[in-house]
Structure formats: C-alpha cells, structure tokens
Amino acid sequence: MIESVSLHLVRGLPVINKGDSLADLIQSRFELLDGDLICIASTVVSKSEGRVRELSSYTPCERALAIAKNLGKDPRFVQAVLEESSEILLDRPFLLVVTRFGHVCVNAGIDQSNVPPGKILLLPENPSLSAEMIRRELNRDCPVIITDTCGRPFRFGVTGVAIGWSGLSPIRDWREATDIHGRKLEITLEAVADEIAGMANLLMGEAGDSTPAVVVRGLPRFDGGGSMFMPEEQDVIRAILSSK
Ligand code: GDP
Ligand code: MN
Ligand code: MN
Ligand code: MN
Secondary structure: OOOOOEEEEOOOOOOOOOOOOHHHHHHOOOOOOOOOEEEEEHHHHHHHOOOEEEHHHOOOOHHHHHHHHHHOOOHHHHHHHHHOEEEEEEOOOOOEEEEOOOOEEEHHHOEOOOOOOOEEEOOOOOHHHHHHHHHHHOOOOOOEEEEEEEEEOOEEEEEEEEEEEEOOOOOEEOOOOEOOOOOEOOOOEEOHHHHHHHHHHHHHOOOOOOOOEEEEEOOOOOOOOOOOOOOHHHOHHHHHHHOO
C-alpha cells in the first residue's frame, strides 16, 4: 500500500542545449536519495540530445503536401511528422500517428512550445534509452520517467504521460490480488508510470515556468520490466483506425 508520496520541483535549471548532462544539472541542484524517482519533461531530453530542427530544413513530399493542404498546416511540419512516424492512423482532422518508438500521439509529439521561432523539437528517438542513460549518470539509484503532455481520446484536457522509463516496471500487475470480498482480480494492469507522470506534469506546468524535472519521494520500488505500448495485434482501437 502506498501511504503517502511527495513531489518536488527541481529549481534553477537553465535553458537546455545539445550535450548538456541532465543528470548532473539535476543532481547538482537537488539532493537525491536512493529510491527517489525522477520525472523529466521530454522537451529538455530532446534539447539535450540535439533534436531541435529548422522547419526550413524539411522538403515536403507529395503526401505531406496533400495532408497539409487538408489540415491547413505548414507542409514542412507535416513532413517532419511523417519522418518521425512508422504509421499514420488518422490524417484528419489531425495527424494521429505511431512514432518510431511505438508511442501513439498527435503530430508525433513534435513541439513548437518552449522552442525558438522557426524551430521544431522532435521527441527523443528512443525515450526509454534516454531514461536509461540519464539514470546511469546519477550518483544515486533512482528510476527515471520521461514525460510528455498528451491529449487523450474520449476526454477533454491534456495530461502528462510516460513515453520512456528506466529502473521501474511501468505497469503494476494486480492480477491474483484479492478484493475486499476475497474475489481474485483477473485483468487489472495499472499504468503506474502514467499516474506518476500525470502528477509530475501538474508541477512542471506547460508554459514558461522552466521547471522540467520533478523528484517523487516515497514510492515503493516497482520492479520488473515491461512496456506501456500495446502491441499492434492486441490493440482493437488501432485495428479499427488502420482499417479505415
Ligand atoms: P513537454 O510536456 O515535454 O512537451 O514540455 P513542456 O514544453 O510542456 O515544458 C515542461 C516544462 O519544462 C515547463 O515548465 C517549461 O517551462 C520547461 N522547459 C522547457 N524547456 C526548458 C529548458 O530548456 N530549460 C528549462 N529549465 N525548462 C524548460
Ligand atoms: Mn512544449
Ligand atoms: Mn511535448
Ligand atoms: Mn508539457
């Protein structure tokens, strides 16, 4: 049972540039303890990995031109989305895609907020690998979650979700646990990494607060591996979208 947790903003982080060590920047500003979990906004992970691109560097293909015309978007932006995607699930009224690392989101998560004008920011190529590399640079034993702010189907509002993780199982398996009447749970898998990312994202803010890292203290260890990305063959919603 989780009795209580506390979340703490890491203050004073600078504008992040290619090559910056997020691990060092964070651990020099916040006294980490073993077992603290660190949430980091994908925006700054991308910046540290040099994933900033000039919009003008993209040359739109025929398909990008057609989609862009339909959406009233910049064809170079659409081209960038196509290049970051392994599959397009919807091309109107917005671009819903599967990124190359398996995350389903709008516009391949390409961001124009918190980046200079004329530039775009791609998501990290492999956010779980990014999380692992950051974790290895820490002087303490801390799981790491890379977050992004995403919309969700069926509901208003964006929330933070986990797009990469290292040092924890992103899913908590409740199967075989018993409910208050002694009945065994059969299917409940809890997306703990998303739950944690959601709360961390609440502290980070979306605009100019400059607070892309949050330390979560007091969680149990969620041991084990696993992924949050549902394989295509299990995903009934994706099958319906793909058949359109
Ligand atoms: P996303 O959710 O990963 O797309 O990231 P956001 O663009 O919503 O930014 C999350 C937080 O990180 C906000 O508090 C931003 O102000 C902050 N942020 C974005 N870029 C930087 C940066 O280069 N340095 C710092 N210190 N904060 C940043
Ligand atoms: Mn942003
Ligand atoms: Mn984002
Ligand atoms: Mn955000």
